[in-house]
Amino acid sequence: MKKQVFALTFILVTVSLIGLMGPSHKATGIDDSGWYWKPESYAQLVTWYRHLEENYSGYIEVFKANELYGTGKVDGGYDLYYVRITNESRGFHKPEVLFLGSPHGDETAGTIGMYWFTDWLMRHAYHPDFDNPERGWYQWLIDNREIYLEVSHNPYGFDHIQRGDFNGWDLNREADYHGPGPNTRGIWASVNGFTLTRFIDNHLIRIGTDFHGGVRMLLYPWSSNYDSINGTSPLSNMTYTHAPPDFYYYDTTSLRVGNYMGDFGGDLNPGNCGTIPDTVGYEAPGAIAPWAYGADIKENPWEDQWVNNEEFGNYPGAGILWITPELSVIKNPPEITMGSDHILGYGTEVRRFLLHQIDLAQPYIWWLSPCNNSLHPRNVSLQWQVNGCHVVDQTLVQWGTNSDPINNPDHVSSLHNDYQGDYVGGTGWDNALDGNRKGRIYWENLTLDEPGDYYFVAKAQVDQAYKKTLVAPEYADDHSYLRLIKERTNDSYLEELNGTDGREYIKGQLWWYSPIVHIHVGTIERPREGYLYVANREIMPTLRGKTLVIGDILVSTNTQNTSCVEFYVDGNLRDRVTTEPYEWRWEETIFGTHELEVKIYGRGDHFVSQTIPLTIFNIA
Numbered sequence: 001m002k003k004q005v006f007a008l009t010f011i012l013v014t015v016s017l018i019g020l021m022g023p024s025h026k027a028t029g030i031d032d033s034g035w036y037w038k039p040e041s042y043a044q045l046v047t048w049y050r051h052l053e054e055n056y057s058g059y060i061e062v063f064k065a066n067e068l069y070g071t072g073k074v075d076g077g078y079d080l081y082y083v084r085i086t087n088e089s090r091g092f093h094k095p096e097v098l099f100l101g102s103p104h105g106d107e108t109a110g111t112i113g114m115y116w117f118t119d120w121l122m123r124h125a126y127h128p129d130f131d132n133p134e135r136g137w138y139q140w141l142i143d144n145r146e147i148y149l150e151v152s153h154n155p156y157g158f159d160h161i162q163r164g165d166f167n168g169w170d171l172n173r174e175a176d177y178h179g180p181g182p183n184t185r186g187i188w189a190s191v192n193g194f195t196l197t198r199f200i201d202n203h204l205i206r207i208g209t210d211f212h213g214g215v216r217m218l219l220y221p222w223s224s225n226y227d228s229i230n231g232t233s234p235l236s237n238m239t240y241t242h243a244p245p246d247f248y249y250y251d252t253t254s255l256r257v258g259n260y261m262g263d264f265g266g267d268l269n270p271g272n273c274g275t276i277p278d279t280v281g282y283e284a285p286g287a288i289a290p291w292a293y294g295a296d297i298k299e300n301p302w303e304d305q306w307v308n309n310e311e312f313g314n315y316p317g318a319g320i321l322w323i324t325p326e327l328s329v330i331k332n333p334p335e336i337t338m339g340s341d342h343i344l345g346y347g348t349e350v351r352r353f354l355l356h357q358i359d360l361a362q363p364y365i366w367w368l369s370p371c372n373n374s375l376h377p378r379n380v381s382l383q384w385q386v387n388g389c390h391v392v393d394q395t396l397v398q399w400g401t402n403s404d405p406i407n408n409p410d411h412v413s414s415l416h417n418d419y420q421g422d423y424v425g426g427t428g429w430d431n432a433l434d435g436n437r438k439g440r441i442y443w444e445n446l447t448l449d450e451p452g453d454y455y456f457v458a459k460a461q462v463d464q465a466y467k468k469t470l471v472a473p474e475y476a477d478d479h480s481y482l483r484l485i486k487e488r489t490n491d492s493y494l495e496e497l498n499g500t501d502g503r504e505y506i507k508g509q510l511w512w513y514s515p516i517v518h519i520h521v522g523t524i525e526r527p528r529e530g531y532l533y534v535a536n537r538e539i540m541p542t543l544r545g546k547t548l549v550i551g552d553i554l555v556s557t558n559t560q561n562t563s564c565v566e567f568y569v570d571g572n573l574r575d576r577v578t579t580e581p582y583e584w585r586w587e588e589t590i591f592g593t594h595e596l597e598v599k600i601y602g603r604g605d606h607f608v609s610q611t612i613p614l615t616i617f618n619i620a
Contacts, residue, residue, distance in 0.1 A: 036116040036338035036347035038108070042155040046081050048115055049151060056122045058088050059142060065150070066191055068500070069198040074191045076156040076166035082199070085118060085147040087139075092501050095361040096146040096203050098320075099354060100196075100210040103171040103288065105157015105164070109327045110211020112338060113350025114149050120341060120351055137366075145358050148203075153192055153210065161332055165190060172210065172287050176315070177295045178224050178306045179286025187286075187309045200292065200317035202499035204506055206361045206484040208320040210288050211350075213333070215280060216266035217326040218258055220250040221290040223276040224283035225306055229472045234423045236270035240278045244293065245469040246321075246482050252390050252423055254323060257356045261349045262434040264339070265328050280326070291315070292322040294481055302476050316497065319483040321360075325353060352435050359429075363388040363462045363488055365395075365514035366428060368441060382456060383443040384514060385428035389462035389488065391419050392426030397444050399456040406457050406513055413444045423465050451523035451600070451610045458514040463488050488512075522559025522582075522600040524610050547614035552587035559600050566607075568597040589620040 039045040046062070053060045065082040066072060074080060086094060101111035124130045125138040132138070141147075152158045156166040164170055164183065167190075173181030174193050180186055188194045200208075212219075222242040231243030233251045244250065251274075258268030277283050290306075296318035297304040307315070327346055328337070339345020368383035386392045394417045400410025419425035428439035448454060467489035469478045480486055486493040486508055493508030527547055532539045535551040542548055557565055565582035567575045575584040582600075593615050601607040 034340040034342065036112070036335075036340055036345060038112055038335045038338065039115075042078065042152055042158050045112075045115060045158075046151055049081070049083055049118070052118055052122060053083075056126065059122065059126075060085055060118070061088075065199055066195050069195055069202075071191050071195045071198060074155060074166075078155040080153075080155070080192060080195050081151040083118065083149040083151060085121070085142060085149070086145065087143045090143050092146060093504050094144055094146045096148065096205045097207045097358050097361050098148045098150070098200070098203070098205045099208070099357075100150045100288075101152035101154075101158070102211045102213070103153040103192075104212060104331075105152070105154040105159070106161045107163075107211065107213035107328075107331045108158065108161075109213055109333055109338070109346040110325065110350055111152050111158060113327075113347045114151075114211070114354070116338070116347045117351045117354050118149065140366075141355075141358055144364070145361060147354075147358055148199075148205075150196070153196070165192065172212075173285065175286045175288050175291035175295075176307055176309050177286070177291035177303075179291070179308075181224075181284060181286035184286065196288075197315070197317075199500075200320070201315060202497070203317065203501075204483065204495060204497055204499070204504050205292075205317060205320050206482075206487075207357050208292050208322045209353075209357065210322075210324055212324055212326045213328040213331045215326045216268070216272060216329055217279045218254040218268055218273040219276045219279055219289065219324040219326060220244070220254060220322070221275065221293045223287045223290050224285040225290075226472075226474060227277065227283075229470070229474060231470050233270060238270045238274075240274045242275040242277050243470055243472075244275075244481070245472075245475045245478075246293075246466070246480055246485065247470045248423060249321065249390070249463075249466045249480075249482065249485060250323070253321065253360065256390070256424075256429060256432065257323070257353055260356050260429075260432040260435065260437075261352045262344065264344045264349055265346060276324075287324075289322040289324050292318055292320045294318060296481075300479070300481055302474065319481055319486075321482050321484055323357075348435070356429075356432075359388055361388065361484065363460065363512040365458045365460055365512060367458070367514055367517065380446050380448055380454075380519060381443060382446065382458070382517075383441055384458045385439055385441055386426065386460045386462060386512075387428040387439075389427055390424050390429075391422050391463055391465065392440070393417060393420040393461045393464045395426070395442055395458065395460035397446075397456055397458050399446070399454055401452055401454060403453075403455050403516075403518075405455045405516060406459075409457075411446075413446070416442055421465055427462075448519075448521050448608060451521045451608055454519045454521060456517045456519065459511050461510055462512065520558075521608050522557050522562065522565075524555065524596070524598050524612060525558040526556045527553060527596075527612065527614065529612055547612055549614055549616040549618070551618055552585065552620070553616075554583055554585050555596065555598070556581065556583035557598060557600060563601045565601070566599040568595075568599070570594050571597070586616075586618075587620055588618065590616055590618050592616070 053062045061084045064079045066080045124132045170183040174184040176187045221244045229243045231247035232239045254273040294303045295315040298314045338347040366385045396415050397413040398405045398409035402408040426440050430440050431438045490508040491510045496505040530545040533549045564578040567584040597611040599607045599609045
């Protein structure tokens with residue numbers, strides 16, 4: 001209790017001191033103090049995003065989705081601003097994720113937290129004043145994901161701090177999945193909702209979220225149907241009703257991201273992470289989450305009974321892993337609770353939630369070492385992590401002298417399959433807690449006996465247990481609804497879409513590959529085997545492939561950044577060079593056949609050597 005009182009006092013004092021600096025932050029949303037302020041209006045929140053767009057052009061685009069899809073103005077005179085975050089120079093058609101500002105306008109923490117996530121991500125990924133040890137990972141996410149934010153799904157409600165929109169409609173009850181619910185005019189009657197359907201059906205979204213508040217929970221489908229279908233968590237052994245086919249993946253994701261978010265707003269555990277009726281205690285027909293997950297009735301024809309309005313098509317955009325965070329017990333928490341870069345708050349928890357979900361959109365392999373370089377110890381240590389998933393079924397390294405080690409490896413390492421068939425384990429997210437990722441690291445120590453060019457790739461197979469969904473007669477077969485599960489467990493899966501950004505597709509694959517690492521193990525550059533040298537000049541290849549040297553010669557290597565290079569003649573050390581260029585002038589009086597050996601050292605006593613037999617005639 002004393003710790004909590006001290007923490008609250010510290011926050012109050014900090015906010016008071018920050019307040020003395022003046023209200024200039026309200027103009028741009030940027031302030032040197034780093035505090036996560038609350039905007040005074042939806043228009044101001046949009047202005048803040050616009051400033052980030054100006055400061056990080058090439059990474060952020062702010063656009064009016066209602067104009068893009070011709071759906072008209074939102075009642076009350078609003079435009080629906082969406083934000084895209086990605087490295088535009090690397091193209092588009094990357095794995096897409098979508099996060100909505102709260103459909104209930106008086107539930108504000110998620111809506112505001114999304115802006116401060118964007119501000120934080122840009123600063124820590126690119127601003128020179130922020131040197132975060134995970135900067136490389138943040139940049140990787142921006143390079144390899146398309147992150148979409150809807151600034152607010154309910155601008156009028158946000159401005160007037162009310163649950164409903166201009167008409168009093170509940171924008172989280174009008175979805176075309178066992179809807180509409182109460183307090184709506186009908187299925188997708190609002191511009192807000194209809195624009196959302198157009199956007200989702202024109203993108204291949206893998207992961208989505210709509211933020212809420214009023215309790216402390218993480219919610220997932222179903223919401224008002226399949227109440228008799230039960231699912232038992234393989235992690236907590238708790239049983240939930242209204243369980244969807246992909247119950248196991250929802251359960252695992254919610255428990256892991258709940259641990260990573262932390263406990264500022266309260267502990268997230270098996271008791272408050274689950275299906276909507278089992279957590280909030282009531283059904284929510286017409287909620288966004290079940291529609292976004294299951295309303296593609298072409299792929300899931302047994303869901304047709306819950307999808308009513310065929311006018312808008314069969315919702316091909318559905319198939320999204322959609323989790324709804326209920327962040328704060330207070331629906332509109334005070335600014336003091338938003339926190340900052342360094343002070344815990346709802347802003348911190350939104351940031352952690354988004355990072356986790358963005359990462360999970362697609363599996364990938366992250367090299368910890370080595371980088372592409374010319375480091376050439378005899379023993380090369382390879383370290384990697386597997387992310388974007390819950391379990392690593394198999395992982396290993398392939399390598400060889402062919403520049404395509406994926407298809408043409410000379411060697412394979414031992415197989416790491418400790419977690420094969422499990423629901424969790426072996427990823428870089430293992431034991432993630434309170435914003436800290438520890439994770440499993442794989443490594444191989446490989447011996448490279450010969451100098452030359454080597455190419456390495458790590459590969460992994462992931463999440464195979466999730467291909468088999470919850471067994472229930474109502475679901476017809478063990479068929480996942482989630483496109484992200486199909487992508488990683490079914491190599492014949494192909495989904496194509498001619499959408500807003502042109503042709504997009506997702507192709508299934510069972511193995512995921514790291515970037516290829518090229519390691520050059522240093523060699524003797526001069527003299528080359530099988531050549532004639534006269535007075536240190538290379539003349540021509542010899543007839544029988546023998547190496548012949550007349551006069552002195554400069555022995556050189558094509559190595560860089562090594563600790564030292566040693567030059568031997570017939571096993572006797574002649575010179576030891578510790579700085580570039582790594583070369584030695586062989587100018588003694590010597591005749592006959594001899595062995596020239598070069599040892600190239602990496603870290604410690606590890607080295608790779610190369611020996612050339614040659615005939616030399618030199619009068620010094």
